[in-house]
Amino acid sequence: xxxxISELNAAPTERFVAVCGPLFEHSPWIAERTAAxxxxxxxxxLHRALCETMRSATETEQLALVRAHPDLVGRAALAGTLTKxxxxxxxxxxxxxxxxxxxxxxxxxxxxYQAKFGFPFVICARENKKDAILAAFPVRLAATPAxxxxxxLTEIEKIARLRLYDAVTEN
Numbered sequence: 069x070x071x072x073i074s075e076l077n078a079a080p081t082e083r084f085v086a087v088c089g090p091l092f093e094h095s096p097w098i099a100e101r102t103a104a105x106x107x108x109x110x111x112x113x114l115h116r117a118l119c120e121t122m123r124s125a126t127e128t129e130q131l132a133l134v135r136a137h138p139d140l141v142g143r144a145a146l147a148g149t150l151t152k153x154x155x156x157x158x159x160x161x162x163x164x165x166x167x168x169x170x171x172x173x174x175x176x177x178x179x180x181y182q183a184k185f186g187f188p189f190v191i192c193a194r195e196n197k198k199d200a201i202l203a204a205f206p207v208r209l210a211a212t213p214a215x216x217x218x219x220x221l222t223e224i225e226k227i228a229r230l231r232l233y234d235a236v237t238e239n
Contacts, residue, residue: 070237073114077107087235088118090153091228094136097129098122111236118232119225127217134187134220140201141166141174142188153231161193161201170198177205184209185216192226 071079071087079087084103089096102121108114122133138150141163150158158164166174181189189208191201208216 070235072237072239073108073111074239076114076236088114088232090151091118091231091235092122092133092136092224093138093151093154093227095133098125098133111232111238114236115225115229115232118228122221122224130217130221131187133224134190134217137188137190137220137224139174139178139182139188140191140193141171142178157193157227157230161196162198163193163201166198170202173202177202177209181205181209185213187217187220190220190223190227192223192230194230195226 076084076087081100081103084106085096085099088099088102092098098118098121102114102117105117108117122130125133138145138154140158140161145155145158145163148155163174178189189205191204193201196204208219211219
């Protein structure tokens, strides 16, 4: 059940973190650092504040955030151990019923990307479908590590926004 923004503004910090922590994959520290900035006038204002917290973090913290994301069609997805949010997002992108060849292509791209950048390929799956994601891999593999970290953080902002809209309502 979604929480109203006014309730979230008045909630204890623990409740705020319980609602906003999962917006950023396995990284509740973003919500913890943002909680003191309440109240937020809207979900968009909350999203901006959360993203400012993420962007102002150290590069080490940002890399840890990116590395907290699972590979698309990776071991966790195939084993069924993704977060419920990641499972739904990958399913929405059409990544749930892939052929053996498609799984192999994702795994090859994931391995090449991980080897080059040292973190998983992050894309807002809910805004993309399987073919668009596969087409994005070679383009992004041509980027520099700094460009890719920035791109990954931008994609995480998109993911967090959609998750926020699922979790928080406005009166």
